Amino acid sequence: MLENVYGILDALLPYQWMDHNFMKNAFLAVLMVTPLFGLLGTMVVSNRMAFFSDSLGHGAFTGIAIGVLMGGVQPLLSIVLFSIAFAMIITYIKSKSSASTDTIIGVFSSTAIAVGLMMMSYGGGFGKFSSYLIGDLLSISPLELATLFGVFLLVVVVWMVMFNKLLIISINTALAASRGINTLFIEMVFAALLAVVVAISIQWVGLLIINSMLVLPAAAARNITNNVKQYHLVSVVFALFAGITGLIISYYCNTATGATVVLVSAILFFITLILKSRMAR
Secondary structure (H helix, E strand, O other): OHHHHHHHHHHOOOOEEEHHHHHHHHHHHHHHHHHHHHHHHHHHOOOHHHHHHHHHHHHHHHHHHHHHOOOOOOOHHHHHHHHHHHHHHHHHHHHHHOOOHHHHHHHHHHHHHHHHHHHHHHHHHHHHHHHHHHHHHHHOHHHHHHHHHHHHHHHHHHHHHHHHHHHHHHHOHHHHHOOOOOHHHHHHHHHHHHHHHHHHHHHHOOHHHHHHHHHHHHHHHHOOOHHHHHHHHHHHHHHHHHHHHHHHHHHHHOHHHHHHHHHHHHHHHHHHHHHHHOOOO
């Protein structure tokens, strides 16, 4: 199956950077993961959840450590399960607590990263997990591609089912509740989706920049769009463009792929920011 996909890529993209299977795998991963970042990032930006999405990366780090200490548990499984639990606990507590959202997220985020670092450094074993800080998109395997494809389908289906409710909640939580929407449930499902995407991507993107991949395309799109449909479409296009361009640049410049993708996203953001200021005159 994958060989057929490779053949199609060779026919459509007869370039030097596509001569290697690891680049083909990375390209396919970009085609699946960056649209998810672009899509989910719109709600992250609209709901001012950048700090929350950043904390999910810290929680995922603890999930890695738990999986390692438990021995037989695959790190990816422990990352996903812990990240979902972490996201849902934060969402529940911030909905019930009188403390500010930033304070609650900050407490959980700092605790998670501290626990993760402590567990990983126990016995001097931190070094072999330091790659999760930076990530390596070029190391993605065919089996991981299949997992990513499953996550891609899951997120798209759930997004289509829940989008209208998410949109109303992002506008006004009280209005959503008055229309019979279970706001806590919807927010927890969205948090779980976000956690899954962050957890599944962190080994390729890296903890240090995972939040930038979510926020920058959506922030750039928001600068130049006038309605929700444009906002989502442009965000996904920007995320795809940054992913593909960053992958190609990293190949020729021998730089970290995730960081290069984020740099392209940042450039797009500043370009749209300048355009926004000119259009406002």
